[in-house]
Amino acid sequence: MGLADWGDVPTWIGGAGALAAGWFAYQTIRSQRQQIGEQQAFIVEQTRFMDDQRQNLELERAELRAQAGERRVSQGRKISLDFRTSGSTGRDERGHSTGYNAWWVEVGNGSSDPIHDVTVKFGQAYTAVKATDREVVHHPDGGRRPVPVPIVPAGHRVIFESPEWPEATVDNNRPVLLFTDDAGVRWRHDSYGKLEEVPADGAP
Known part of the structure; x- marks a missing residue:
């Protein structure tokens, strides 16, 4: 190697x-x-x-x-709106009313808090002409309240009455409830059951 x-x-x-x-x-x-x-x-x-x-x-x-x-x-949903036509435009031969010319509206506060600045409007241009607190009908003033009603306590009901119109006009002026809840939110409740918040600019 x-x-x-x-x-x-x-x-x-x-x-x-x-x-x-x-x-x-x-x-x-x-x-x-x-x-x-x-x-x-x-x-x-x-x-x-x-x-x-x-x-x-x-x-x-x-x-x-x-x-x-x-x-x-939640509070707005506990405010009820019941209404019916009232008054009379005439009577038939049996004495029965033939038509109605106004609205009778009952607003109920079913919540545990008050509501404020309560009013009912009719159509586009009319406001209730009378308001009565059903819970204080025995009061000296008969429960009469200003419109709008400043406050509706919990459990109270207020009756609002519309102006009178010709019979054919009544259904064109259906009631709309406006109120402010205890948290300061403004609400609109129409005659068809729709509840919605009023815009900040206050448009009805």
């Missing part, structure tokens, strides 16, 4: 060094890829978590808004 060819030793050492450098670079790249993969997985997980949190917050806010809306309208 002959002696080693020392002329090739530097080449061998250089090749071994290159191999080691390549292995080190491969391990570095592999480690970096693994770290990048872990970071991407973490970002995906965090994004999913944040989306879940956002959806939960949106649901909670929607629930809170619904609860606030329910509380806002």
Whole structure:
């Protein structure tokens, strides 16, 4: 066996060094890829978590808004509006009324709090001409109240009476109740049972 060819030793050492450098670079790249993969997985997980949190917050806010809306309208739903035509435009041969020329409207506060600035309007241009508190009919003034009525206590009922019109005009001037609840919100309750908040500009 002959002696080693020392002329090739530097080449061998250089090749071994290159191999080691390549292995080190491969391990570095592999480690970096693994770290990048872990970071991407973490970002995906965090994004999913944040989306879940956002959806939960949106649901909670929607629930809170619904609860606030329910509380806002709860008193208004306990205010009743009952009405009928009244008066007479004439009688037939049997003495029965042949038609009516006014509205008789009863507003009942079935809530546990008072309502304020209560009035009934008829059609686009008319306001009740008389208001009477049914709970104090034995009062010296007969329960007569100004229109609008400043306050209707809990459990009280107020009767509003419309002006008189020709019989054919009565149904064109159906009653609409306007009142302010105890939280200061203004409401409109029409003769078809629709309850809605009055806009801030006060438009009826």
